[in-house]
Amino acid sequence: MADLKDFAEKLVNLTVKEVNELATILKDEYGIEPAAAAVAVAAGGAAAGGDAAEEQSEFTVMLKAAGASKLAVVKLVKELTGAGLKEAKEMVDNAPSPIKEGVSKDEAEALKAQLEEAGAEVELK
Secondary structure, eight states: OHHHHHHHHHHHTOOHHHHHHHHHHHHHHHOOOOHHHHHHHHHHHHHHTOSOOSSOOOEEEEEEEOOSOHHHHHHHHHHHHOOOHHHHHHHHHTOSEEEEEEEOHHHHHHHHHHHHHTTOEEEEO
């Protein structure tokens, strides 16, 4: 029982980067597609770290709306996140939703530019 509590505590305290690595391992080695769970865990981790330093070093790319070209945005979200088509569609349908969390300013701005080019409304947080 103590081992499960320790495991649960470790899982809850994973960083966004570690969650992404875990998702990759589960997918590549075990054939499990944990995209929806990874987003939920990552969102919880980002909320807990809300008391960041003055200068922000990690950003969250938030999809505010899909815009007129919803299909193009879904395809791009699928490509950018590595999520399955269903999960990407759910992210777009449930906007505003986080697309990527814990990314550098340069990467966040590049993702924002790509999504806006596809017709989406995007916000960096």
